[in-house]
Amino acid sequence: MNDITSQPWFWPAVIVSVGLPLVLIGLTELSNMLVRKGSRAAPIVLMVRNYLVPVAGVLVLLSQPGAWEGSGTWPKVIWTVFGLLVIVVTINAINHLVFHRAEKGSWRDRFPTIFSDLIRFVFIIVGIALVFWWVWDADVAGVFAALGITSIVVGLALQNAVGSIVSGLFLIFESPFQLGDWIETGGTRGQIIEVNWRAVHLDTGNGIVVMPTAELAEGSFTNLSRASEPYAATKDVSFSTDDPPLRVRDMLMDVARDIPLVAPDRDPSVSTAGGAKYQVSIPLQSPGDEGVVLDAFTTRLWYAARRADLHLDGDVTDDWNTPDRLLAGLRQIAPALSLRPADAEALADTARLERFAQGEVLLRPGAVPQATRFILVGRVMLGVPTDDAGFVQITELGRDDAVGLTALTRTRTISRAVALTEVEVVSIPVRVLDDIVREHPSLAREVVRENDNRVRLARSALEAVGERLDPTRRVMG
Incomplete structure (x- = not known):
């Protein structure tokens, strides 16, 4: 037995006959696992299993004394093939580790494909030259000299274009902005929607501006999204x-x-x-x-x-707010106040006309209204805020409806009233409403009835979104 193990061919044969199948089985299982995970490293493992390991086994057998007489060509061919396979596997592994596994938005993820391809090409040329020098004793000095001269010629011919690209690359690596940021440069302002090695794409709201990264790198710009305070x-x-x-x-x-x-x-x-x-x-x-x-x-x-009776741009005229229009408005809302038209006209000295733009707030949650507004023209949305800072619509108010019913009870409202269109209203101060209620108790009953109706609508609207109305809150807008 000792005579067999001492033979120079024994251990190489064991490596090939036992180790090679085990390595192939292990690489097969590893490849299958990577395929299930969807990893891009699976093709690299398959290349090692199908080509590199078998060629390595052949080289092990060739290493036995007497396996190949003389210094023939075929061993050198196999060594050359092995060297080329090592180069290909190594470059693909580095490419996978450096670029394919790069985090989104990192410099490796933004690295231009053209440059990674160029680097791989240079490594392949240098690797092949080294393999031929090592295996075939070839003189590769000329190859490196030609490569250097070619690089100089190409660099001089493309110095302007390459210089712009390199400037853009340095800007990308510095990362002074990211997708979604707003920048302003040279009178152009927009949101960054795409960044690559050549250009930055800005959405200005009136189209997409494609701005070379070199132009940004050589000039100045303002990142509006990275200020210490909101823009x-x-x-x-x-x-x-x-x-x-x-x-x-x-x-x-x-x-x-x-x-x-x-x-x-x-x-x-x-x-x-x-x-x-x-x-x-x-x-x-x-x-x-x-x-x-x-x-x-x-x-x-x-x-x-x-x-507010203030004069924007110094304008002191108001052709809309006239006594005749106010009287017409009071006559319109007289039934809602339980008044005769003539009695309503007597309120002209204390009532006032107001207009609201679409989207303006007529009533805020938590406020105690100082007056009740009766809608003459337009539509108003009445709603309540939710616990998650949302907003739920309760109902829509229109002609002759009242906003600010809680003025009579001097209580805080829980609702918000927002103009859906341009809205015209007549505003009646709370002290005037008090006098009307004393003379016409039916108005108080109508206010209570309408408030209860709005509370019921609010409860239904909140339950529809999975929330509840606080039972202690019995007053609406």
Whole structure:
């Protein structure tokens, strides 16, 4: 037995006859596992099992003394094949580990395919040259010299194009922005929807702007999404010099707060610029909302200024709010107040006409109304906030319906009233309503009946979304 194990062919034969099948079985199981997981490393394992390991087994057999007489060509051919297989497997393994397994958004994930292909090509050429030098004793100095000269020529010919690409690559590796960010550069502002090695795609709202990364790398830009504070839209407005600045500032703040796209954790700010001019700064949830927010703010401001008897842009005229229109409105709502038209007209000295823009809030949760508004024209949505900061619609109010029923009970309302269209109302102060109720008790019964109806609607609406109305809350808008 000792004579057999001491033979030079024994251990190579054991390796091939025992080790080779075990390695092949192990690689087969590993490949099947990777295929089940959907891994892109499975083809690499198959290449090792089907080609590299069998060729290695042949080389082990050839290593036995006397297995091949002389220094023939075939052993060198097999060594060459083995060397080429090692090069291919190594390059594919590195490519898988470095690029295929790269995390989304990392520099490896953004690395251009053209550059990874070029690097692989260079490694293959160098690897083949080294194999021929090692196996065939070939003089590869000329190959490296030619490769170097070719690189210089190509580099000089493409220096402008390659330079731009490299500049763009450095910008991508630095990662000063990411998908979804808003940037502003050279008068162009947009949201980044795609980034590659050649260009950045910006959605400006009026189309897609394709901006070369080299242009961004060589210039300057502002990342609006990475500021320490939310991006703020600014608007300059002016009023009459007779308008009290504090009243103007309070009104501007109220209008800005009610716009839905304002950042929830930041309050708008107002600064006085002098000469009855003011600058309003509105923090936004996204820089892309600036146009919509400023449009809503400008529209609502006109209505709010008229209701507050302030003079936006110094305009002191109001052809809509006339005594005749007020009297017509009072006659219209007289039945809702249990009054005769002539009695309703007597309220002209205390009642007032108001207009609201679409989207404006007529009533806020938690407020104690100081007046009740009766709708002349338009539609109003009445709803209640939910526990998860949502909003559930209760009902829709229209002509002659009242907003602010809790003014009579001096209690806080739990509902929110929002104008669905432009809305015209007659506002009756609570002290006037008190006098009407004393003279016409039936009005109080109507108010209670309508409030109970709205509570019932609120309970049904909340139950439909899986929430409950607090039983202690018995008053609505």
